[in-house]
Amino acid sequence: xxxxxxxxxxxxxxxxxxxxxxTLIAILLMxxxxxxxGLIASSTGAIRAQNADAIxxxxxxxxxxxxxxxxxxxxxxxxxxxxxxEVGGIGNVQLGARVPGNGPRDLASVALFGYELAPDGVPxxxxxxQAWADESIEADGVEEGMIIEVGPARTPxxxxxxxxxxxxxxxxxxxxxxxxxxxxxxxxxxxxxxGPDVFQALIVRGDGxxxxxxxxxxxxxxxxxxxxxxxxxxxxxxxxxQATFNQIIGVTVAIALVVIGLFFALLTVERTSxxxxxxxxxxxxxxxxAGLVAQAVVVTAIAAxxxxxxxxxxxxxxxxxxxxxxxxPSRIILSVVLLLVAAVLGCSFSLRRVLRIxxxxxxxxxx
Amino acid sequence: MTxxxxxxxxxxxxxxxxxxxxxxxGSDVVxxxxxxxxxxxDEMVALVGPSGSGKTTLCSIAGGILSATEGTIVVGGEDIxxxxxKELTKFRQDKVGFVFQSVNLVPFLNARENLLVVDELxxxxxxxxxxxxxxxxxxxxxxxxxxxxxxxxxxxxxQRVAIGRALMNDPALVLFDEPTSALDTxxxxxxxxxxxxxxxxxxxxxxxVTHDERITHYCDRSVHIVDGRxxx
Amino acid sequence: xxxxxxxxxxxxxxxxxxxxxxxxxxxxxxxxxSLQNGLITGFIGxxxxxxxxxxxxSVDGQRVIQGSVITPDMEADVLAAPGTGExxxxxxxxxxxxxxxxxxxxxxxxxxxxxxxxxxxxxIGAPSTVVDGRLPTADDEAVVSDADVQLGYGIDDTVTxxxxxxxxxxxxxxxxxxxxxxxxxxxxxxxxxxxxKSVNPDAGTPLPNVLGVIPAEGFTPDEAxxxxxxxxxxxxxxxxxxxxxxxxxxxxxxxxFNIIFLLYGLVVxxxxxxxxxxxxxxxxxxLTLLRAIGAPAGRLVSSLLIQVVVIIGLGLLVGTLLYYxxxxxxxxxxxxxxxxxxxxxxxxxxLSLGVLSSLVAARRVLKIDPIEATTGQGVxx
Numbered sequence: 001x002x003x004x005x006x007x008x009x010x011x012x013x014x015x016x017x018x019x020x021x022x023t024l025i026a027i028l029l030m031x032x033x034x035x036x037x038g039l040i041a042s043s044t045g046a047i048r049a050q051n052a053d054a055i056x057x058x059x060x061x062x063x064x065x066x067x068x069x070x071x072x073x074x075x076x077x078x079x080x081x082x083x084x085x086e087v088g089g090i091g092n093v094q095l096g097a098r099v100p101g102n103g104p105r106d107l108a109s110v111a112l113f114g115y116e117l118a119p120d121g122v123p124x125x126x127x128x129x130q131a132w133a134d135e136s137i138e139a140d141g142v143e144e145g146m147i148i149e150v151g152p153a154r155t156p157x158x159x160x161x162x163x164x165x166x167x168x169x170x171x172x173x174x175x176x177x178x179x180x181x182x183x184x185x186x187x188x189x190x191x192x193x194x195g196p197d198v199f200q201a202l203i204v205r206g207d208g209x210x211x212x213x214x215x216x217x218x219x220x221x222x223x224x225x226x227x228x229x230x231x232x233x234x235x236x237x238x239x240x241x242q243a244t245f246n247q248i249i250g251v252t253v254a255i256a257l258v259v260i261g262l263f264f265a266l267l268t269v270e271r272t273s274x275x276x277x278x279x280x281x282x283x284x285x286x287x288x289x290a291g292l293v294a295q296a297v298v299v300t301a302i303a304a305x306x307x308x309x310x311x312x313x314x315x316x317x318x319x320x321x322x323x324x325x326x327x328x329p330s331r332i333i334l335s336v337v338l339l340l341v342a343a344v345l346g347c348s349f350s351l352r353r354v355l356r357i358x359x360x361x362x363x364x365x366x367x
Numbered sequence: 368m369t370x371x372x373x374x375x376x377x378x379x380x381x382x383x384x385x386x387x388x389x390x391x392x393g394s395d396v397v398x399x400x401x402x403x404x405x406x407x408x409d410e411m412v413a414l415v416g417p418s419g420s421g422k423t424t425l426c427s428i429a430g431g432i433l434s435a436t437e438g439t440i441v442v443g444g445e446d447i448x449x450x451x452x453k454e455l456t457k458f459r460q461d462k463v464g465f466v467f468q469s470v471n472l473v474p475f476l477n478a479r480e481n482l483l484v485v486d487e488l489x490x491x492x493x494x495x496x497x498x499x500x501x502x503x504x505x506x507x508x509x510x511x512x513x514x515x516x517x518x519x520x521x522x523x524x525x526q527r528v529a530i531g532r533a534l535m536n537d538p539a540l541v542l543f544d545e546p547t548s549a550l551d552t553x554x555x556x557x558x559x560x561x562x563x564x565x566x567x568x569x570x571x572x573x574x575x576v577t578h579d580e581r582i583t584h585y586c587d588r589s590v591h592i593v594d595g596r597x598x599x
Numbered sequence: 600x601x602x603x604x605x606x607x608x609x610x611x612x613x614x615x616x617x618x619x620x621x622x623x624x625x626x627x628x629x630x631x632x633s634l635q636n637g638l639i640t641g642f643i644g645x646x647x648x649x650x651x652x653x654x655x656x657s658v659d660g661q662r663v664i665q666g667s668v669i670t671p672d673m674e675a676d677v678l679a680a681p682g683t684g685e686x687x688x689x690x691x692x693x694x695x696x697x698x699x700x701x702x703x704x705x706x707x708x709x710x711x712x713x714x715x716x717x718x719x720x721x722x723i724g725a726p727s728t729v730v731d732g733r734l735p736t737a738d739d740e741a742v743v744s745d746a747d748v749q750l751g752y753g754i755d756d757t758v759t760x761x762x763x764x765x766x767x768x769x770x771x772x773x774x775x776x777x778x779x780x781x782x783x784x785x786x787x788x789x790x791x792x793x794x795x796k797s798v799n800p801d802a803g804t805p806l807p808n809v810l811g812v813i814p815a816e817g818f819t820p821d822e823a824x825x826x827x828x829x830x831x832x833x834x835x836x837x838x839x840x841x842x843x844x845x846x847x848x849x850x851x852x853x854x855x856f857n858i859i860f861l862l863y864g865l866v867v868x869x870x871x872x873x874x875x876x877x878x879x880x881x882x883x884x885x886l887t888l889l890r891a892i893g894a895p896a897g898r899l900v901s902s903l904l905i906q907v908v909v910i911i912g913l914g915l916l917v918g919t920l921l922y923y924x925x926x927x928x929x930x931x932x933x934x935x936x937x938x939x940x941x942x943x944x945x946x947x948x949x950l951s952l953g954v955l956s957s958l959v960a961a962r963r964v965l966k967i968d969p970i971e972a973t974t975g976q977g978v979x980x
Contacts, residue, residue: 281488
């Protein structure tokens with residue numbers, strides 16, 4: 001193996017092109033993964049942040065806030081369910097916001113939430129007319145203390161601070177009191193307005209093995225309850241995006257495998273006489289093959305390192321809001337691991353040839 | 368394993384060795400037929416014959432690179448007739464040295480590292496091997512070339528590095544395959560003098576495979592081979 | 600030609616691996632091309648398909664139909680614009696629908712697009728191409744997008760909206776007419792209003808979301824757009840195609856995919872070029888020999904190029920064959936299509952890039968000096 005690594009160090013040029021190709025593939029893997037993570041994160045932040053054992057929608061809502069209605073009578077039923085300790089109403093409305101300093105047609109997309117039980121990372125509901133904002137809204141020029149005008153009715157909302165990772169459907173979320181939300185909703189969306197004390201959904205905390213099922217049973221099917229994870233999956237597009245992207249990522253890893261296999265198969269052919277000599281001198285096939293695998297691993301690792309650096313750089317340079325890219329250490333590590341596995345498996349194409357090299361070929365007339 | 372160094376007096380004993388290849392159409396080709404040859408522990412033998420005569424086959428069998436179809440092969444006291452591939456590999460690491468026709472140094476290793484290759488692949492003794500390598504380089508007049516790559520060495524120097532590599536594991540037998548074929552007369556003579564000197568001073572047996580009658584006088588005796596058969 | 604093929608036949612594994620790599624890459628590129636087009640069409644197909652050349656949103660809507668609201672004042676402004684010919688209201692909402700054609704009794708997010716039918720169902724905002732059945736001519740009739748038929752939204756099926764139970768009957772099918780990647784029904788404006796009321800009795804009468812506009816005599820759609828936008832800062836008029844392209848998310852999807860295509864597209868010539876460069880080095884001795892015995896240099900280069908074309912061609916073929924069955928699927932509500940234009944585009948592009956990349960190897964071949972056959976140097980390591 002030392003021999004193989006020496007060759008890498010002494011003859012880097014020979015491995016350069018393969019490294020370039022692998023770097024391209026590694027960038028692809030990390031970019032695809034980052035895109036998936038970014039899309040999911042910006043769709044699901046608001047739900048992921050909920051500190052809840054169950055999220056309750058009305059039964060025909062298909063887990064959509066807009067189509068769900070929970071009136072006080074239904075809420076009372078949920079509150080009376082065995083195991084339920086706390087219940088808070090929640091609702092949202094998606095509107096465009098006018099930000100001071102931006103052009104008249106340049107609106108920020110916001111999802112205004114009214115809430116009673118605070119999600120993780122968000123303080124308790126502020127006074128009327130004020131809201132916490134997801135930090136993604138800073139990309140639209142919003143600052144703390146600013147008053148933005150929301151919706152066609154230009155409802156004023158004062159931004160009193162920022163919270164992290166609570167985006168919803170790709171929009172920046174605002175977190176306000178239920179009254180603020182309800183009034184904003186009826187002023188801007190008269191067709192969707194709700195009566196006093198009516199919420200779109202409920203955040204429920206409690207005990208029990210299967211609280212969502214217990215709640216639906218207690219309301220006799222008038223509600224459709226989910227755990228937080230289930231609610232996330234129910235957000236339109238989430239499961240499809242994951243499945244599609246993961247398939248594409250899988251095929252890309254297969255491509256990496258084939259490319260490595262190809263490159264090292266060619267390299268092995270080139271070194272047949274060298275391997276013949278080494279075998280004549282007493283090298284075992286396993287030693288030679290281990291050297292090959294070591295080279296593949298090192299080349300792949302270098303490619304992954306370069307790719308990781310470039311992808312992080314890309315993430316920094318991208319203007320916020322252009323592409324939903326989220327680069328996390330776990331995604332980079334996963335990509336690297338997948339590539340290394342592909343590298344080792346790709347070498348297997350050369351195993352047979354390495355085994356078949358006859359030391360006797362070293363003696364006698366050279367080709 | 369079985370050898371007690373002081374008692375071994377023959378480096379090589381081939382008894383009735385036969386090598387038969389079966390061709391694709393089912394017919395047999397006899398590459399080596401009833402070959403019997405004995406080498407003393409410090410004897411140098413020239414194996415002479417035209418191409419296709421079987422000298423490469425005999426060399427390969429003696430060196431444990433090829434298995435014989437029939438017959439007994441004992442090298443440095445070790446009977447390798449029935450050795451499997453793994454055992455032959457180990458045998459080659461320990462007991463045999465090779466100097467190939469086209470020299471075949473590892474192109475990306477310098478002279479010293481080329482000598483250390485065998486140790487790297489085998490026993491990995493580390494410091495003792497490095498000491499031996501340096502000593503051999505010194506003795507072969509290559510001490511100042513230790514860090515040079517083969518591309519930076521002359522043909523004769525490369526030949527000497529190859530000889531050094533062959534001697535690294537203190538073999539019972541060294542096999543030289545056409546050592547002078549790529550060299551002009553003068554250089555060829557220099558190389559043969561070197562080979563003779565090294566083998567004799569260390570008391571190591573050698574087979575020199577060649578078709579060049581000009582160099583056979585450097586060896587103790589010549590053995591001729593034609594069509595797979597040895598002539599006295 | 601003879602040399603080129605003989606060599607490939609003798610070294611099947613390596614050439615097979617190269618073809619496999621290219622085929623997988625081609626497959627991925629074409630698949631993602633379909634995915635991109637399917638996504639975008641699923642998102643805004645309805646906008647492209649409806650027949651109004653100009654659409655007017657409220658600026659607050661940020662080019663999302665559902666977020667846009669047209670007040671009577673705004674409608675008056677639009678009518679006052681010189682570029683405006685005829686105007687029709689368009690309303691859009693998302694509902695929970697239970698299609699009768701679905702044997703499992705599943706419900707789906709269903710989009711309703713309401714427009715004023717006019718005498719024959721072909722009012723402003725109607726779908727342009729009905730491929731099966733007919734346009735709606737009365738309330739509670741609908742034209743559905745073709746991708747949704749397999750979910751149970753077929754002709755003569757009824758869709759029940761929940762809650763409330765309002766029923767709508769499907770009478771026709773239009774192509775590529777989805778909105779928001781969900782089953783989409785084009786209905787009369789009255790039907791749309793009733794649907795909103797039936798699921799939420801608290802709701803007042805909704806205002807139109809968007810106005811469809813036919814430009815006045817002598818105005819192109821772009822001129823009509825400019826004329827309407829001049830009227831007021833609360834109006835956001837766009838041509839139909841711009842409205843589709845500038846829907847939030849569409850640009851993002853295209854940008855993301857463009858980066859992906861760029862990267863995959865680069866990998867193909869790199870792999871091909873690398874392969875042929877290495878193989879040329881390995882064949883150095885035989886190439887030198889051939890030159891020494893009189894083969895013209897151009898012949899050796901053309902032999903190389905023939906191999907490149909054959910390899911990439913086979914890779915394209917296998918990749919396209921892999922792509923074909925996948926392109927017939929529906930992927931989570933997105934219906935894919937076999938994009939012939941994409942196949943042609945990428946075939947030409949990858950072939951050209953592949954040939955270009957092999958020029959490096961070709962240059963090496965041309966540098967061979969036949970005299971080296973006698974000195975035994977070859978091309979070197």
